[in-house]
Amino acid sequence: MVTEENPKSEILNPKIRISKLNVWYEGKHALKDLTLEVEHKEIMGVIGPSNSGKTSLLKTLNRLNELYPGCRTEGEVKLDGKDIFKEIDKHLLRKRVGIVFALPLPLPLSIFDNVAYGPKLHGLKDKSKLKEIVEMSLRASAIWDEVKDRLSSPAFTLSGGQQQRLCIARTLAVEPEIILYDEPCSGLDPISTLKIEEAMRELKKNYTQVLVTNNVKQAARVSDRTAFFLMGEMIEMGATAQMFTSPRDKRTDDYISGRFG
Amino acid sequence: MRDTRRYERIAFNLLLLATLIIIAPVGIIVFIVLWHGLPGLSWEFLTAMPRDGMRAGGIFPAIVGTILLTIGTAVFSIPLGILAAIYLNEYAERNWLTRMVEISIINLAGIPSIVYGLFGLGLFVSFLGFGASILAGSLTLAIMTLPVIITATREALGSVPNAFREVSFSLGASRWQTVRGVVLPNAIPGILTGTILGLSRAAGETAPILFTVAAFYLPRLPESIFDQAMALPYHIYVLSTQVPNVSLKVQYSTVLVLVALVFVMNLTAAYIRSKFRKRKTW
Numbered sequence: 001m002v003t004e005e006n007p008k009s010e011i012l013n014p015k016i017r018i019s020k021l022n023v024w025y026e027g028k029h030a031l032k033d034l035t036l037e038v039e040h041k042e043i044m045g046v047i048g049p050s051n052s053g054k055t056s057l058l059k060t061l062n063r064l065n066e067l068y069p070g071c072r073t074e075g076e077v078k079l080d081g082k083d084i085f086k087e088i089d090k091h092l093l094r095k096r097v098g099i100v101f102a103l104p105l106p107l108p109l110s111i112f113d114n115v116a117y118g119p120k121l122h123g124l125k126d127k128s129k130l131k132e133i134v135e136m137s138l139r140a141s142a143i144w145d146e147v148k149d150r151l152s153s154p155a156f157t158l159s160g161g162q163q164q165r166l167c168i169a170r171t172l173a174v175e176p177e178i179i180l181y182d183e184p185c186s187g188l189d190p191i192s193t194l195k196i197e198e199a200m201r202e203l204k205k206n207y208t209q210v211l212v213t214n215n216v217k218q219a220a221r222v223s224d225r226t227a228f229f230l231m232g233e234m235i236e237m238g239a240t241a242q243m244f245t246s247p248r249d250k251r252t253d254d255y256i257s258g259r260f261g
Numbered sequence: 262m263r264d265t266r267r268y269e270r271i272a273f274n275l276l277l278l279a280t281l282i283i284i285a286p287v288g289i290i291v292f293i294v295l296w297h298g299l300p301g302l303s304w305e306f307l308t309a310m311p312r313d314g315m316r317a318g319g320i321f322p323a324i325v326g327t328i329l330l331t332i333g334t335a336v337f338s339i340p341l342g343i344l345a346a347i348y349l350n351e352y353a354e355r356n357w358l359t360r361m362v363e364i365s366i367i368n369l370a371g372i373p374s375i376v377y378g379l380f381g382l383g384l385f386v387s388f389l390g391f392g393a394s395i396l397a398g399s400l401t402l403a404i405m406t407l408p409v410i411i412t413a414t415r416e417a418l419g420s421v422p423n424a425f426r427e428v429s430f431s432l433g434a435s436r437w438q439t440v441r442g443v444v445l446p447n448a449i450p451g452i453l454t455g456t457i458l459g460l461s462r463a464a465g466e467t468a469p470i471l472f473t474v475a476a477f478y479l480p481r482l483p484e485s486i487f488d489q490a491m492a493l494p495y496h497i498y499v500l501s502t503q504v505p506n507v508s509l510k511v512q513y514s515t516v517l518v519l520v521a522l523v524f525v526m527n528l529t530a531a532y533i534r535s536k537f538r539k540r541k542t543w
Contacts, residue, residue, distance in 0.1 A: 064431055069354065095433035105424050107443055117442065118432040167428075174432050 013081075015040045015178065015208045016061065021075035023056045025068065030056040032232040034075070038178075041204055045223025045240060046212045049255070052229040054212040058180045061210070062097040063090045079178075095122060098171035102183040104163030106155030106170075111147050114155045114166055118174035133173050141168035142199045161192025168199060178208045186214055197222050216256055220244050228252045291520070298517030301510035307518070310480040315500060316507050320515055325482055326395075326490035327522065330474065331464045333399025333486070334406055338463075339456055341403075342410030349411070350418040351440050370408035374468040377405045382472040396486040398474025402463040409462065413455020417448040450537030454530045461526035465519060467494040477503070493519040 014037035023031035031053040038044045046054045059065045060073060063084065077084045084093050095118075106114050115134040124130055134151070138144040143165040147158070155166055164184060171179055181200075185193040193215075200209060200222055213219050219226050220240060227237035228249070236243065236252045247253045254260055309319030353359045381401030391397040421444050429439040463469075475495035483490045497515050500507050 062431060064427065067427065067430060091433045091435055093433075094431055099431045101424070101428070101431075103424075105428050107425055107428060108447060117429075121429075121432060121434045121438050121442070170428075170432070 013040075014038060015080065016210075017076075017078040017081075018057075019076045019078075021057075021060065021077060022073070023053070023060055023065065024070075024072045025056070026070035030232050031060070034234055036227065036234060036237065038208060038210060039225075041206070041208050042224040043200060043204060043209045043211055043222055045219035045226040046210065046229060047214075047216055047219045047226060047255070048229035048235075049260070050214075051231065053232040054229050055182055056232075057229075058099060058182050058210065058212055061178070061180060062094045062099055064094070064099065066090065095174050096176055097178045097180065098174060098176035099180040099182065100164070100168050100171055100184045102186050104160055104167050104187070106158070106163050106166055109155060110152045111155050111158070111166060112151040115169050115173045118170060122174060134169075137169040137172040138166075140172050140199070140203065141165045142195055142202070143169060159192075161188045161195065164188060164192065164196060165199065168196070172203075176207070178210065179203065181209065181211045181213070183212055183214050185218065193218070216258075228255060230255070294513060294517050294520055297509060297513035299514075301508075301514035302517060306514055311478070312480075315478060315496075315504055316511065320491075320493070320496060320518065322479060322482055323491040323493045323496040323515070324518060324522075326474075326476075326492040327464055327494070327519070329395055329483065329490060330398050330402060330470065330492055331460055333395055334402040334463045335456075335460055337400055337403035338406040338410055338459070342407050342456070343414050343452060345407075346411045346414035346418065347440060347445075350415045351444065352436065366408045366411055369404075370412070372405075374405060374466055375471075377401055377469040378471050378473060380404075381469060386473055392487065393472065393474055393476075393489050394487045395474055395483055395490050398470045398490070398492075399486075401469045401473045402466065405466065405469055406459045406463045409459030410456050413459065414448070414452045417451025417455065418444060420451060421447045450533055454534045457526050457530040457533070461523045461530075464526065465494055465523050467498055470495055493522070 016036075016038040018034055018036045018038075021031060021034040022029070034053075034057065046057065048054055056065070061077065061084075065071045065073060073085070079088065079093070079096065082088055088096075107117060109117065112134055115137050116130050119130060119133050124133070135144065135148075138147060143162055146162060147166070150157075155163065158166060164187075168179075168184075185196055188196070197218065200211070203209065211219065211223055223240050225238060226240045226243045228235045228243070228247075228251075230251060236247060236249045238248075243252065244256060247256060306319045307324065308321050310321055312318030349359060349362065353362075378401065381397055381404075385391045385397035385400050386393055389397075391400075425443045425447070426439050429443045434442065467475075470492055474490055474492065476489040476491050477499060479489060479491050493515065497512070497519065500512050500515060
């Protein structure tokens, strides 16, 4: 739809190319015929009410979907031109495509070990290398100064906002290429939200990011392009400025201006 | 309004009474056993061989036998039980086969212990030719303990939030890495507790060892796992029904030793549980 109406938005060499993607959970059609491209190092915002398929999209992109027995997927997703279902090992895919969940979910480990967990999985044993990666990741997610003196205390002693930035650091530590966010600020106060958004803008230099959010304003603040989902369908997608000033579809307009959802 | 309050009081007292009634038998048993058993307890009683047709001397071989059987049971049942539980909980897909396995485990838990004894006699003692031996007895007790360990382990694994697994997978972990790195460390206390409780039950069982290992009177220590051994529960049975004119003191002291042994194991389990609960942070 987008390509027909607005041919200029087609990207020659996208980071992610999704074509005709369908996802079912226990027979429920969660994502319908989605075709979407995500550019290198952009922030793609995804907005829409609950049950619109946003999370299904994220969990397809790193194949976490496969953990749910009732899930079925059809269609094609290509990462740098390679089919993620056929040409990429799912463990490697998940290393390349990191995810930050809605609720801060630190593992019951120390702050340091939470971040080091991923690199250790992938075989890094060298202590000084590990320290380096942990520090880099914590710096990148803008939490280093707050935790550098208590790296060995349990992650649960951090506040909610700090925990969420710790989770971002944990995702960064496996050196992904793409970061997916699943409503990352839904449980956080405005200041923590602001800090996370700043971190995202900073991360743009090196990462492609897909931000699913319930907070329409957050998408407006952070994302380069925004897609609007409703009941498993992508209704509209375009440059964020255009989406928020002159949406083409009435439903998009209604949702953005808060008339439903 | 007044009625509500009266019913509330009746309900409270009824529930309290029911709870106290549960304590009573434990208290009475412990009291009687201590009262009659303590006087007969001595260093000699714990460390000497029985004499005079078990009417005098000590119960050393029975204590050693029970400890050896408990260790044997642990060796066979813990790895098997925990690995099976991990498979069922973390790996297996829900299908008719896993349901069959689950039903089997539930039924295994419901089988009367004497049936285990006969099964052990048939399989280990006769068919596999281990004879009445510590090996056969341990294996029989292990099979009896398996459902307890499997069930406890599965519960412990199930109590680890799924979100932790998802986080681990999302970082590219394999299933085994997830089990080892996130699931097991948080399930270990529950697994230990359940396992010890299962073993303490096995330590006190009589029927499964009746035909598979227990010696009526064997005033020496076993030399290999193919030897018979005395064991406390069976020894108590023998003292109270098969040997005439055994003083009450000897019988009660033997009971006291067995009860104490089982109590210590259960207390260890309770201690581990409470210690880890304090460390649990979610």
